[in-house]
Amino acid sequence: MYREIPKLMMxxxxxxxxxxxxxxxxxxxxxxxxxxxxDLSDRIYAQIHxxxxxxxxxxxxxxxxxxxxxxxxxxxxxxxxxxAERAGMNEGSVNGFALKDMEIFxxxxxxxxxxxxxxLGLDCFSVITNYKSIHKRHQVYxxxxxxxxxxxxxxxxxxISPENTLRLVTDFYKAxxxxxxxxxxxxxxxxxxxxxxxxxxxxxxxxxxxxxxISCSPIKNTDKVMLDDLIGYDIxxxxxxxxxxxxxxxxxxxxxxxxxxxxxxxxxxxxxxxNEYYDDGLRMIELYKHQMRYLAPxxxxxxNRNYRFIIYMDDLSFExxxxxxxxxxxxxEGGLETRPDNVLIYATSxxxxxxxxxxxDTNDVELDKHRSDTLQEKLSLVSRFGVTIPYMRPDxxxxxxxxxxxAERQAGLGLTEEELLAEAxxxxxxxxxxxxxxxxxxxxxxxx
Numbered sequence: 001m002y003r004e005i006p007k008l009m010m011x012x013x014x015x016x017x018x019x020x021x022x023x024x025x026x027x028x029x030x031x032x033x034x035x036x037x038x039d040l041s042d043r044i045y046a047q048i049h050x051x052x053x054x055x056x057x058x059x060x061x062x063x064x065x066x067x068x069x070x071x072x073x074x075x076x077x078x079x080x081x082x083x084a085e086r087a088g089m090n091e092g093s094v095n096g097f098a099l100k101d102m103e104i105f106x107x108x109x110x111x112x113x114x115x116x117x118x119x120l121g122l123d124c125f126s127v128i129t130n131y132k133s134i135h136k137r138h139q140v141y142x143x144x145x146x147x148x149x150x151x152x153x154x155x156x157x158x159x160i161s162p163e164n165t166l167r168l169v170t171d172f173y174k175a176x177x178x179x180x181x182x183x184x185x186x187x188x189x190x191x192x193x194x195x196x197x198x199x200x201x202x203x204x205x206x207x208x209x210x211x212x213x214i215s216c217s218p219i220k221n222t223d224k225v226m227l228d229d230l231i232g233y234d235i236x237x238x239x240x241x242x243x244x245x246x247x248x249x250x251x252x253x254x255x256x257x258x259x260x261x262x263x264x265x266x267x268x269x270x271x272x273x274x275n276e277y278y279d280d281g282l283r284m285i286e287l288y289k290h291q292m293r294y295l296a297p298x299x300x301x302x303x304n305r306n307y308r309f310i311i312y313m314d315d316l317s318f319e320x321x322x323x324x325x326x327x328x329x330x331x332x333e334g335g336l337e338t339r340p341d342n343v344l345i346y347a348t349s350x351x352x353x354x355x356x357x358x359x360x361d362t363n364d365v366e367l368d369k370h371r372s373d374t375l376q377e378k379l380s381l382v383s384r385f386g387v388t389i390p391y392m393r394p395d396x397x398x399x400x401x402x403x404x405x406x407a408e409r410q411a412g413l414g415l416t417e418e419e420l421l422a423e424a425x426x427x428x429x430x431x432x433x434x435x436x437x438x439x440x441x442x443x444x445x446x447x448x
Contacts, residue, residue: 001027001111004104009097010080011073011105019054019068020108022047030116041120048124055133059146063153064128069109070153071145073169074178081169081178086306088174089167102162102169110160143221145183148176180208181305184218185274186284186312189291189298210301214294219286227272230265230436231405232398236389237269243387244273247344248280248308254386255332255345259352263437264391266348267314273346274310283307289316292327299331303340313347332384345385352382399434400424406443413446 001024008014014021026043029035051064060067080098089095113125155168176182189210210216227237240256247253258266274284285302287295295311302309313328332345382388394402403424407413415423427442428434 001108003028004107008101008104010078010094011076011101013076013078014072018072019047019050020072027116030119037120041122044116044120044122044124048128051128055128055131058149059133059143060131060150061133062131062150063157064131065125066109066129066153066157067150069105070156071149073105074149074152074172074176074183075180077179081173084170084173085178085182089170095166099162099166102165106156106160106162106165109156144185148172148183177306180216180218181210181283181302181307184220184283185278186219186222186286187216188219188286189288189294190215190217210298214297214301216285222274223268223271224275225268225272226275227269229272230268231402232394232436233265233269233391236391239387239389240269240273241276244277244282244310248277248282250341253344255384256347256387256389257382257385258346258348258389258391259350260391261393261435262350263432263435264393265436266391268436269391270310270312270314270346270348281307282310284310284312286312286314289313289318295327295331299340299343303342305342307342309343311343311345313345316347316349317351329381329384347385352388394434394436396434399428399439402436402439403442406439410443410447413443415446 005012005014005021005024022043026040026047029040051068054060054068054071055064058067058071060071080094083094113129117123117125152168152172156165173182180187187210208216208218227241230237236258240258243253243256258269260266270284274282285298287298298311328345331339400421403420404417407415407420413420423446424439424442427445428438431438431441
């Protein structure tokens with residue numbers, strides 16, 4: 001096994017800490033005959049432990065070794081995989097290198113660990129290659145990744161030839177992409193590393209480098225909500241769909257601001273987009289207000305990828321003394337670098353103008369000779385969102401419609417319509433007024 005690894009060409013950046021590298025070194029030492037049995041066994045157990053951790057993160061089953069190799073193939077970002085992500089399988093000299101790499105991976109895929117086990121008196125490889133995982137709820141592992149990787153693993157096992165493996169992997173890159181960006185729907189920026197040029201391979205279950213020192217975390221279990229799950233707001237949802245679909249089709253589209261009262265479905269509407277359009281290449285990156293200075297590096301890191309990205313900013317607003325909004329203004333419109341065609345910014349806010357206005361901004365008394373300039377500075381941010389969609393608190397009739405609609409989806413409440421609406425009225429009085437959030441909370445309380 002060890003002799004195979006140095007021959008890798010396109011996929012050689014596995015990382016020194018890769019399980020494949022570590023197991024290959026173990027095989028090398030085993031074949032040499034110069035090893036301490038206890039030490040070699042300890043090293044094997046350490047790698048099996050890591051493999052089980054990854055299997056738990058992604059719900060792997062049956063043959064964990066096969067699933068892990070498939071996982072490595074779909075997450076390894078290299079010139080071949082990134083090109084295949086954009087263009088699929090095309091004629092070129094690089095395919096010859098990739099084909100030889102697939103032959104090596106196939107040899108790893110079908111490696112027989114029996115001799116090693118017999119000599120050292122182990123059975124751990126037999127266990128992981130005939131594994132029965134404990135049933136887990138979807139919330140505790142990344143099912144989205146698991147299903148795709150396990151399907152690829154099974155397909156490789158059906159025809160263990162380099163040509164078939166290369167075709168399967170290339171088709172995967174074209175359909176879903178490569179790396180964490182291809183496998184996952186949504187991400188959050190977790191931190192920016194001091195060394196902006198540092199490059200390390202993605203690690204299963206952990207943060208990964210998006211680029212230029214920006215560390216990202218996949219959001220493993222997003223809400224399953226769809227736009228139709230939000231009752232009412234049909235005009236708002238239609239405008240949101242139209243802009244997003246134009247964006248995905250490569251047509252002109254605008255940054256979007258959803259503003260209005262709390263609990264009206266602004267955040268839910270944006271979260272629903274990633275479920276509706278993931279298969280069309282949509283990805284979402286969540287960025288918090290205090291991370292605004294990372295916005296430009298994040299966009300620079302994703303501008304050449306074969307996806308459409310929405311940078312999502314929830315509950316966006318700025319106090320008078322906060323200046324982070326200047327980063328957002330420069331990126332949206334005003335900086336020297338043009339915003340790439342595959343990136344849009346969608347934000348929600350309870351404020352229409354995003355930046356808090358003070359009495360001095362609107363007072364007729366000339367307290368500041370530059371008062372007009374100050375006001376325009378604050379208003380200029382919202383003007384950079386080409387689409388602004390209001391989400392206002394529903395009136396009594398609309399609120400009752402939402403309550404009845406949610407109740408129909410929740411069987412077994414045991415209330416007449418009159419009783420339900422009476423409860424809804426009392427609930428809105430004690431829970432901050434009429435809103436979709438209040439209606440959902442009411443239904444949840446009645447279902448207890």
